[in-house]
Structure formats: C-alpha cells, structure tokens
Amino acid sequence: MDLEYLLEESKSLGEDASFNFVNAMEDLLWAFERRATASWIFQLAIRKNIYRHDIFRVAEKDWGADFRKLSPGAALVGLTLWLDHMQDASLQGSPESPKSVLLITGTAEYNLVSLEKTVKAYLWEMGSPFLPSRTRTGIMVAKAHSLRMWLKDSCFCLDLELKDGSSLPETNSMKLTEGYFMRVGLLPTFKHIHERLGQIRPKKFARLALLSEESREKIMNTDLQGRKEKTEKMKAKGIPRSRKLNRFQMKYLRRQHKSPAALN
Structure with missing residues (x-):
C-alpha cells in the first residue's frame, strides 16, 4: 500500500494519529539503520503538514530548530537534516547566521526516552559546539561562528547525508539507558567517561570516545x-x-x- 495514502488515511483519524504513526516509523527506521528512508518519510511528513514546516530553519539570520514532541528517532533525523542545511549555508556564506543558534528539545520524555539527553549524546559524540543553556532548561545553544567552523572543518561533518545500511542489522542498533537513546557501541564508553569525569565539553568527549x-x-x-x-x-x-x-x-x-x- 502507498505510504502517502496511509498518511492521508491516518490524518482522517486525527492529528495525533498521523503524528504518532510517523514518530513510530522514524524510531524503527533509525534503530535498524534505514536512515535515508527515515529522511524521506520525515520530509514527506513536513509536506503533508504532519510535522511543522518550521521544525528547523536555515533562513537569513534565523537558524534554529524546535524538536519538541518528536520521537527520539525523528529528532535525530531532523537534527542531521538541519546540520546538513546549516553546513551548506556555512560553505556558501548564505543565508547569514544569527550570533547564536538555538536548538529546543524541551524536557519531556517519550516512552521513557529523554529527547534532551538523546540529542545531547548524539551531538557530544560528534564534538559539536552546542551546549546546554545556562538559563533555560530544554534548550541548547551554539555560538554561530564556532558552529560554522565545526560544520566546515570537523571530521564528523564530512558526510552528513543519511544513508540506508547495506543490510539490516540483526538487532536494534540503539539502546535505551537512563533516558538516553544512543548507539549500542557508544554506550559503554559514554558511561565510563561520565562516571570518571562527570559532565565535560563535547569536543573533549568526542576526542576521548575515539x-x-x-x-x-x-x-x-x-x-x-x-x-x-x-x-x-x-x-x-x-x-x-x-x-x-x-x-x-x-x-x-x-x-x-x-x-x-x-x-x-
């Protein structure tokens, strides 16, 4: 059955039905490394007004994202797409960035998963310049200059295109622990570093993890x-x-x- 038809049918059951349906698909596709497919569905959901059109923005002096209510898999897809768009803008010099770039995750949990912790762990692994806001919970902030330099120069940003794995993994590639929904291979390293050193800066964490x-x-x-x-x-x-x-x-x-x- 055609996915677009399914999405239209789910919308007739109410906004929450179609939204939750896409969220669940995004989690499954991300966990089983069908990420190009997840990206296509994410963008289809925007076109169908299931996800908001301004869920992430890269406009003149307006770079930002608000992933509240998204599932963890959907947020990671949206985050990667947003980083890719900002990388293009950084390389081309347009649209111009604001002085600071805000990423809103909120503090709510989705099926025991903290979106804030999940996004933070993903960005930490990449050594990104995003840091938790000192004054508001559920918000991460990056200085635009540092963000642009990182997107242009970091080895973690050489290829931000989401791809489907060559074959399906035998098991879920993600693990849930203490609210974090993260890559199975990263989990022991993440726990070890945080148990020994506590909260450290993303760039330092990324160097240690490698x-x-x-x-x-x-x-x-x-x-x-x-x-x-x-x-x-x-x-x-x-x-x-x-x-x-x-x-x-x-x-x-x-x-x-x-x-x-x-x-x-």
Whole structure:
C-alpha cells in the first residue's frame, strides 16, 4: 500500500494519529539503520503538514530548530537534516547566521526516552559546539561562528547525508539507558567517561570516545590528577571553590542588578 495514502488515511483519524504513526516509523527506521528512508518519510511528513514546516530553519539570520514532541528517532533525523542545511549555508556564506543558534528539545520524555539527553549524546559524540543553556532548561545553544567552523572543518561533518545500511542489522542498533537513546557501541564508553569525569565539553568527549580504552584511561587519570592538584593549591591559598548558582538565584541577582536602573 502507498505510504502517502496511509498518511492521508491516518490524518482522517486525527492529528495525533498521523503524528504518532510517523514518530513510530522514524524510531524503527533509525534503530535498524534505514536512515535515508527515515529522511524521506520525515520530509514527506513536513509536506503533508504532519510535522511543522518550521521544525528547523536555515533562513537569513534565523537558524534554529524546535524538536519538541518528536520521537527520539525523528529528532535525530531532523537534527542531521538541519546540520546538513546549516553546513551548506556555512560553505556558501548564505543565508547569514544569527550570533547564536538555538536548538529546543524541551524536557519531556517519550516512552521513557529523554529527547534532551538523546540529542545531547548524539551531538557530544560528534564534538559539536552546542551546549546546554545556562538559563533555560530544554534548550541548547551554539555560538554561530564556532558552529560554522565545526560544520566546515570537523571530521564528523564530512558526510552528513543519511544513508540506508547495506543490510539490516540483526538487532536494534540503539539502546535505551537512563533516558538516553544512543548507539549500542557508544554506550559503554559514554558511561565510563561520565562516571570518571562527570559532565565535560563535547569536543573533549568526542576526542576521548575515539581513543583506545588504554589511551582513554591514561588521559582521564591525568585529568583527574590535574583537578586534584588544582583543588589542593586553592585550599593552600585559602581560595574558596566557585559555587554554581541555580536558576532562581541567577534570576534574583539579575533583578537586583536591574533595580537601581529602574529607580532612575
């Protein structure tokens, strides 16, 4: 049966029916490495108004994406398509980018999968310049200059075209753990790095993930030793460790800073 006909029929059952149908297909196709097919269906869903037309944008001074409500597989397809479009714009110099590029994932979970964690892990593996917003949850931000340089120069961006695997894998190529929907081969490395070093910058994570287990362990031990020595030096000098403010404390401080100006 023709897929376009199926999508039209599912739309007659309500918006949620067609949306959920495409989401489920995207998850399945991504997990079993039929990613060119997933890309075609994703773009068909946009043409059929099942997915929003502005789900990602690469327009004049308006580069952005909002993947809320997408399934993890659909979000990874949309993310890769968006990166590919931004790479073309970076190489051609048009459309011009804004100063910062926002990626909205939201904080909701879809069948125990966190979209925020899934997208973050995918971008971390690529060493991308996207970082979680310091002021708003469910949003990642990249400085446009860094993003353009990464898209043009990174080995992870040499070929962003989504392709179907030469053969179907015998098992699901993705694994769900603690809300992360990620590549099976990456999972042990991801856990090991985060257990040892905690949250680190994407570029550093990507470099560590590519190393052999022995080399990775050696570098992480050096990193931890450096942190320990730095802490001991600070203690010896009586310098207190900086404490991160939570969102409410930051909001309060901003209001305090603005209040004198408001009185003038």
